[in-house]
Amino acid sequence: MNEALLRELVPAVLGILVRRGADFAAAEDAVQEALIRALETWPDDPPRDAKGWLVAVAWRKFLDATRAETSRRGRELVVEVEPAAGPVPGTDDSLWLYFLCAHPSLSPGSAVALTLRAAGGLTTRQIAAAYLVPEATMAQRISRAKRRIAGLPLDQPGDVTTVLRVLYLVFNEGYSGEIDLAAEAIRLTRQLAAATDEPEVAGLLALMLLHHARRASRRGPGGRLVPLAEQDRTRWDTALIAEGVVILQAALARDRLGEYQAQAAIAALHADAPSTGETDWVQIVEWYDELLACTDSPVVRLNRAVAVGEADGPQAGLAALAGLDPELPRHTAVRAYLLERAGRPEQAADLYAAAARVATTEPERDHLTREAARVRESLRS
Structure with a gap:
């Protein structure tokens, strides 16, 4: 059983059902039932067309649920005829599904959570961990989001800022190693960058590539965390770094700075340094100041304090840290x-x-x- 294949197919199958007229919540329920059926039957009888099989079974589950609901309400059933067997569309609905989940009727937080669940393939537990909330709380948030868009016309484009936030969260979750979605996040961001001239999309793509270039050096034997200062820089992927820098430079030339471009500039300065001691910390502090102008985040201020400590000495770093909430994650470690x-x-x-x-x-x-x-x-x- 190739569970990775199943995960890759979910966005496309879900997208096809919604395009055929299923409402989002019912479509996701049907796809989940089809996945359970696949896990039960594929080991002994794998289909020749995995995507077609999932679409057919999910659509049948949706129709069965629709008939059952209509019967309970005592109304005459009117549904479209089941599609004839055969190949399903070969288009990639993954990116379209990201925008679908970023529906204008949803708050950014709900849109992110729903997209991670429906399009990103993350479990509710993994999303809850990313948000640092109990799993039950996240399950309720996702259910509310699904109910909110149930029955609404899903033809309005979502907000690109929310989509970018989703893509970056998926990338970071994949990078954690529990579920490898980093490559998928990069693929979708490449697709989005090719379809738009928005500099922040290019900035996010550059940021992902620059972080991904260091992936092989971030963990030691047994999964041991290797901090940046101790990483073997000969293991960094120089081709990805070069690509990320070129994409970033083109985005910055547009003179429409955003938070992802600023983060990518910081990552590029780290990638450019032969060692921690040779890092241009002064310029990194300057880019953190630019980043703070884009998003006055406590986490950004925490990271800036580290950079100040490297550029101007530890006392200056401690002074920069002094105004921040001690309960902030990583505050104690930085201090x-x-x-x-x-x-x-x-x-x-x-x-x-x-x-x-x-x-x-x-x-x-x-x-x-x-x-x-x-x-x-x-x-x-």
């Missing part, structure tokens, strides 16, 4: 790093250990625990 560089290892060791206790992933927890042990060992020697 530990800056305190260690400022010559206060005892406090740093305690904060590394505290950060490990609240880490949200096992690799991050392991990394911070090892950092605490390393600093404590240096105090004993």
Whole structure:
């Protein structure tokens, strides 16, 4: 059973059902039932046309549900005739489905969650983890979003800002390793970039390529997290870096700066440096200032504090950190790093250990625990 193939086919199958007239919520339910049927039957009897099989079964499930609902309401059933067997359209509905989920009637948060579930192939649990909310809360949010667009005409284009946010979340979820959607996010962003001259689309594509270029060096043996300063830069994909830089330069030349272009510029400066010590931290701080002008995010301010600490010294970094909420994710880890560089290892060791206790992933927890042990060992020697 090729579950990866099933995941790839879901957006296209769902898109076909909606184009045939099924409302979004009913179409997704039918596709999910078809997937369950595929998991039950394909190992023993794999179809020659996987996509056609899923479309046929999902459409039949949709019609059965429609008949059952109509029967319960006592109304005369009027449905279109089932399509004749044969090949289904070969068009790729994935990107269209992203815009469909970014319906104008939905809030950006609901549109992102719905798209990750319906088009991105993520489970409700994975989406909840990305949002740092309980799974039950996210399940309710997705259900409300599906009900909100039920019965509405789905022919209005979605908001490109929401679509870009979705694509970046899918990319980051894929990068985490639990589900590899990074390549799919890049493919869809390439497709969107080819269809529009919006500089922010190009900026997001450049950002993805620059991050993806470092993928092989981000994890060590056993999945151990390798921070940027310790990565083997000979393992970075120079072709992806070069492509990302060219795309970014063309976007910046349009003089319509947005947050993804600014993030890509920061990533490009990291990619261009032969080592951490040779990184142009001053220019990175300047780009963080540009990014803050686009989006005054606490996370951006946290990352800027690290860059300030590298450019102007750890005390300056601690000063930049002082105004931020200590409950912000990674705040404790950043403070530990800056305190260690400022010559206060005892406090740093305690904060590394505290950060490990609240880490949200096992690799991050392991990394911070090892950092605490390393600093404590240096105090004993």
